[in-house]
Amino acid sequence: MKRVATAILLCSSACAGRGIDGPGSETVRETAETIDAPRVIEPPVLVSIVPIATAQEIPRACSTPVEESCNALDDDCDGVIDDGCGYGTGLMQVTASWNTGADIDLYVTGPLGDTLSFQRPSTPSGARVDHSGRGDCVDMPNPQIENIRWVGARPMDGIYEVEVHYWGECIGSGGPTLVTISVAVGRRIAGQFRQSLLPGERIRVLRFVIQ
Ligand SMILES: [Ca+2]
Ligand SMILES: [Ca+2]
Missing domain, CATH: 2.60.40 (Immunoglobulin-like)
Structure with missing residues (x-):
């Protein structure tokens, strides 16, 4: 039981690590850049x-x-x-x-x-x-x-x-x-x-x- 609990702990740390450095964070960064970039709005006609x-x-x-x-x-x-x-x-x-x-x-x-x-x-x-x-x-x-x-x-x-x-x-x-x-x-x-x-x-x- 104890070994299983440790494995779950390691897995959750690894998952968290991937979340920070992996593709997920890249998506967040891209989204932030999209928001920060100046937008050109075509005026309504x-x-x-x-x-x-x-x-x-x-x-x-x-x-x-x-x-x-x-x-x-x-x-x-x-x-x-x-x-x-x-x-x-x-x-x-x-x-x-x-x-x-x-x-x-x-x-x-x-x-x-x-x-x-x-x-x-x-x-x-x-x-x-x-x-x-x-x-x-x-x-x-x-x-x-x-x-x-x-x-x-x-x-x-x-x-x-x-x-x-x-x-x-x-x-x-x-x-x-x-x-x-x-x-x-x-x-x-x-x-x-x-x-x-x-x-x-x-x-x-x-x-x-x-x-
Ligand atoms: Ca005027
Ligand atoms: Ca006026």
Whole structure:
């Protein structure tokens, strides 16, 4: 019995040794190198963008670019919505702004049916709600802006739906509200639209497809 126990002990030491120096550890090293190597991510490309009938397209005025302001429009025409406003861009960006003190929320649903919003502000693949304005409900910078950005992994190919929800009036400074929504895909403006929103309404303003 004692000899058998020793044999098992030796075997387990040998196995452990092979685990450290053998092919197993090589695989681990290769994996680590793959992770450390700089990755080149092909930016996504817009296939189509379709607003609902009530959404008005905002024409781009890029023959005379102006200084960027924090309004959900790419005023300086560099493909980044509201650069310098404290929220970011990435491989993809969806931004909303509005013109009353109401609290408006932005929702973006991806190809797998997963929805990003203030309620679920990030995904493991790198999408982030990095600004969620509360209108006159909260004293904060850029209270009339919501911004969602995709950084890190390339956003999945497929259909994305953009909705806005009139969450609340705050201190009575709401009422019918005009919401501006811009979408940037691969550092290019895919579209910019304006939609009116009544208290309590939640409207899917547009769909877009990337690949
Ligand atoms: Ca810009
Ligand atoms: Ca702007």
